[in-house]
Amino acid sequence: MNDIGSSTNPEITLAMTGVSKVFPGVVALDKVDFSLRAREIVGLVGENGAGKSTLMKILIGVSQPDEGTISRDGTQISPKDPTDAIRHGIGMVFQEGTLVPNLSIMRNLFLCHEPGFQKMGFLSRREMRKAASRLMEEVKVVADVETPISDVSPAERQMVEIARLLWLSRLYGQKCPVLILDEPTTVLNDGERTILFDILRTIKKEASVILISHRLQEIVENTDRIVVLKDGKNVTELPSSHAHISEIEQLMVGHTFSADRYREDEQTPAGGEEILRVENLGRRGAFEPISFVVRKGEIVSLVGLVGSGKEELCQCINGLENAETGSVFLNGKKMLMGSPNGAVRAGIGHIPIDRRNDGLALGMSVAENVNLLVMNRLTYAGFVSPSRERKNARAWVDECRIKTPSLGTMCANLSGGNQQKTVIAKWLSSRVSLLILDHPTRGVDVGAKEEIFRLIRKLAREGIAMLIMSDTLEEDIGLSNRMLIMKDGRFVKEVSCPPGKKPGPRDIIDAIV
Amino acid sequence: MTLEGGARKSVMVANGSVSGFLARAWRGLQKTGVAGQIVCLVIVMSIFAIGTRGRYLYWDNLQVILSLAGIPAILAIGIHQTIVLGGIDLSVEGVAGMCIVFVGLLLKNKLNTNDIGLWIVPIVMGAGGIAGLLNGLVITRVRIPSFISTLGLSWILAGIAVYINKATTVPLLDTQIQGIVNGSFLGIPLIALIALGLALLMQTVQDKTRFGGYIYAIGGDEQLAQQAGVRVNRIKIMVFVIAGVFYGLTALALCTQLGSAHPRTGSNILFPAITAVAVGGVALTGGIGGAKNAALGALIVTALNEGLVLMSVSPYVQQAVNGIVLIAAVALTIDRRKLGFIK
Numbered sequence: 001m002n003d004i005g006s007s008t009n010p011e012i013t014l015a016m017t018g019v020s021k022v023f024p025g026v027v028a029l030d031k032v033d034f035s036l037r038a039r040e041i042v043g044l045v046g047e048n049g050a051g052k053s054t055l056m057k058i059l060i061g062v063s064q065p066d067e068g069t070i071s072r073d074g075t076q077i078s079p080k081d082p083t084d085a086i087r088h089g090i091g092m093v094f095q096e097g098t099l100v101p102n103l104s105i106m107r108n109l110f111l112c113h114e115p116g117f118q119k120m121g122f123l124s125r126r127e128m129r130k131a132a133s134r135l136m137e138e139v140k141v142v143a144d145v146e147t148p149i150s151d152v153s154p155a156e157r158q159m160v161e162i163a164r165l166l167w168l169s170r171l172y173g174q175k176c177p178v179l180i181l182d183e184p185t186t187v188l189n190d191g192e193r194t195i196l197f198d199i200l201r202t203i204k205k206e207a208s209v210i211l212i213s214h215r216l217q218e219i220v221e222n223t224d225r226i227v228v229l230k231d232g233k234n235v236t237e238l239p240s241s242h243a244h245i246s247e248i249e250q251l252m253v254g255h256t257f258s259a260d261r262y263r264e265d266e267q268t269p270a271g272g273e274e275i276l277r278v279e280n281l282g283r284r285g286a287f288e289p290i291s292f293v294v295r296k297g298e299i300v301s302l303v304g305l306v307g308s309g310k311e312e313l314c315q316c317i318n319g320l321e322n323a324e325t326g327s328v329f330l331n332g333k334k335m336l337m338g339s340p341n342g343a344v345r346a347g348i349g350h351i352p353i354d355r356r357n358d359g360l361a362l363g364m365s366v367a368e369n370v371n372l373l374v375m376n377r378l379t380y381a382g383f384v385s386p387s388r389e390r391k392n393a394r395a396w397v398d399e400c401r402i403k404t405p406s407l408g409t410m411c412a413n414l415s416g417g418n419q420q421k422t423v424i425a426k427w428l429s430s431r432v433s434l435l436i437l438d439h440p441t442r443g444v445d446v447g448a449k450e451e452i453f454r455l456i457r458k459l460a461r462e463g464i465a466m467l468i469m470s471d472t473l474e475e476d477i478g479l480s481n482r483m484l485i486m487k488d489g490r491f492v493k494e495v496s497c498p499p500g501k502k503p504g505p506r507d508i509i510d511a512i513v
Numbered sequence: 514m515t516l517e518g519g520a521r522k523s524v525m526v527a528n529g530s531v532s533g534f535l536a537r538a539w540r541g542l543q544k545t546g547v548a549g550q551i552v553c554l555v556i557v558m559s560i561f562a563i564g565t566r567g568r569y570l571y572w573d574n575l576q577v578i579l580s581l582a583g584i585p586a587i588l589a590i591g592i593h594q595t596i597v598l599g600g601i602d603l604s605v606e607g608v609a610g611m612c613i614v615f616v617g618l619l620l621k622n623k624l625n626t627n628d629i630g631l632w633i634v635p636i637v638m639g640a641g642g643i644a645g646l647l648n649g650l651v652i653t654r655v656r657i658p659s660f661i662s663t664l665g666l667s668w669i670l671a672g673i674a675v676y677i678n679k680a681t682t683v684p685l686l687d688t689q690i691q692g693i694v695n696g697s698f699l700g701i702p703l704i705a706l707i708a709l710g711l712a713l714l715m716q717t718v719q720d721k722t723r724f725g726g727y728i729y730a731i732g733g734d735e736q737l738a739q740q741a742g743v744r745v746n747r748i749k750i751m752v753f754v755i756a757g758v759f760y761g762l763t764a765l766a767l768c769t770q771l772g773s774a775h776p777r778t779g780s781n782i783l784f785p786a787i788t789a790v791a792v793g794g795v796a797l798t799g800g801i802g803g804a805k806n807a808a809l810g811a812l813i814v815t816a817l818n819e820g821l822v823l824m825s826v827s828p829y830v831q832q833a834v835n836g837i838v839l840i841a842a843v844a845l846t847i848d849r850r851k852l853g854f855i856k
Binding site for chain 1: 717720721722723726727729730732733734737738740741742743800801
């Protein structure tokens with residue numbers, strides 16, 4: 001028997017063994033082991049795409065593992081959905097929240113589990129109030145329990161979610177609930193953050209917590225143990241008391257770093273001509289005023305975590321959002337803000353992260369998608385000419401090496417990589433001068449990645465200026481001429497990445513985290 | 514000097530207590546959840562009271578308003594839950610037409626010898642409920658937006674109703690139900706009391722039962738409600754069935770009030786009901802507003818129209834006023850953050 005009293009080796013309450021998950025083209029998890037002791041806070045860290053979210057989704061039944069087992073207090077379980085997972089005392093607080101905004105705190109707490117408060121078919125408001133107030137006291141929320149969730153601060157919403165999970169676990173007779181917190185501190189200010197960790201320490205007396213966060217400082221300070229994932233594999237785990245941030249960073253990023261993968265030797269120096277000039281562009285709550293230029297044929301990488309403001313910055317440049325201050329000049333001409341159509345006309349192309357929904361008309365053919373933006377150039381006597389359409393589409397399909405059975409194939413039937421190449425072909429054919437690439441290699445396989453890197457180099461040679469946000473730091477460093485690092489909505493520093501003298505990921509991660 | 518000071522002091526005290534009273538009254542009103550609607554009703558009534566030199570506030574006129582508000586209120590209570598759910602039910606005119614055919618066939622009348630008396634009440638409720646079930650099934654199983662599916666059912670039932678009844682007006686001879694619909698208790702029209710009773714019943718269901726809470730959860734965010742374990746489809750079907758039951762009652766009240774049953778009797782009741790729901794403060798985006806809002810909305814709209822009648826405003830201008838009121842009410846209640854695009 002284990003010695004219950006010793007804090008070094010209490011019983012394992014949750015164990016995931018050999019868990020694998022394959023998505024088309026990507027191995028998301030490769031035989032990952034993960035265990036959690038009773039009354040322990042574990043920090044789960046890794047880069048974007050390391051498999052943290054997939055692992056947690058399997059734990060709460062949102063997706064099912066291809067291989068591997070989950071056991072809870074010694075018995076094997078396989079959660080079918082989040083409701084099933086909560087019966088086993090496993091619940092997750094999501095970044096986007098799962099509370100219904102128009103319902104009160106009280107109604108949200110007990111939503112769908114009210115029978116205990118029912119008397120002859122009617123709910124006892126008094127009993128609900130009493131129970132809700134008690135729960136809110138536990139998590140130190142002072143708001144009246146009948147306040148609608150939409151009027152409650154993000155921090156308090158999180159507390160309500162935590163309280164709900166604790167209450168549900170008790171309802172199902174679970175002695176040691178498992179709480180998963182996904183990036184809980186991104187929406188909190190410093191004071192709220194302190195309160196959150198205070199509460200987590202209190203909760204630890206009766207529950208285990210898995211904490212996912214990019215802020216390594218808070219992971220080291222507030223957890224008992226740290227588990228590091230990289231590329232869907234276990235890297236290592238270490239006790240937080242002996243952990244150093246730099247050490248974890250190194251583990252997260254890894255050592256493998258090949259230069260030729262990104263065709264560094266093909267990197268062209270930036271031309272003299274300014275393509276994009278951003279002056280004091282700012283948007284309250286998203287990013288503070290920032291100025292920079294992108295020159296002809298230059299690849300500039302925007303680097304930062306989720307919430308750093310880089311996504312919003314790009315949305316302002318391509319007109320999807322309206323900025324509050326500042327202006328954007330393209331080829332020396334001031335652009336109209338907040339107009340996607342204006343941005344396209346001015347010559348800004350955008351390769352969105354979600355190509356299936358935002359980048360392509362999936363129900364249309366490859367040819368139609370490639371020609372979409374240049375229809376007016378493919379006309380003869382005012383009517384669209386089928387032969388010109390075919391010629392233009394054929395030229396770009398060959399140029400971008402899109403593997404498609406025919407020009408008339410529906411884009412929905414192409415692989416992810418070829419879909420992405422179709423999106424690039426569409427912008428190439430419309431002769432853009434600036435291209436914004438939002439995670440261009442997300443979800444495409446290795447071969448297609450190489451092709452996309454080749455295309456990006458080719459675009460640069462042709463003088464197109466590019467702004468890139470990519471999946472990994474290595475990719476950013478490898479591809480770009482220059483990196484702009486952003487953190488918490490602020491521009492932090494600029495790093496130049498000339499070929500042959502590229503900085504290492506470790507030189508940069510300090511500025512990001 | 515001292516006198517003056519004392520006077521000022523007493524004025525201040527009076528002022529303080531008046532504003533204190535008003536503040537307390539306002540807080541009390543806000544607790545009811547329909548403060549805005551009550552203020553709106555008071556304003557409407559004050560304007561007409563001035564406009565008609567007080568005639569508007571005579572007891573017999575107030576009685577008229579209450580008796581006219583009863584039926585729209587019952588209908589609005591039925592419809593509003595489908596809107597709270599995040600959908601809408603436009604089927605009432607067809608469903609009512611169908612129910613009126615049953616009334617004309619089964620209740621004591623001049624054309625046949627049937628006379629089922631009070632049994633007509635469960636029959637129209639049942640017929641309306643079945644129509645609501647159809648609505649619910651088409652929406653949840655065939656997955657057609659309620660806006661279209663209920664409009665379709667309305668046309669189907671209206672067509673069938675006129676076909677069966679051959680567009681004849683059936684004079685009703687029954688006095689029992691007519692006595693209830695047109696009667697009064699202590700001077701208050703019974704139909705208004707019935708509407709009040711139904712409003713209280715549905716409000717209790719909404720506040721005090723799990724079912725009621727789930728309607729709001731679905732209206733707030735259907736996906737999150739489903740994740741939490743709400744059986745969304747079942748709740749939706751139940752809401753449309755309840756709406757149908759209310760349409761049956763509306764139809765019965767309408768034709769007995771008139772004393773004759775014609776399937777087109779209910780052909781102009783949808784628009785005022787939607788207006789009433791919106792004026793009552795039920796957000797068309799779903800999730801906000803209850804039975805009390807719907808009933809009060811019906812009262813406000815009726816009070817407005819009755820005032821226009823009393824001031825001999827042309828019915829065409831009245832119609833235009835109603836349109837303006839609908840748009841204004843929606844503009845005030847809609848939560849635009851929930852709408853990505855205005856379609």
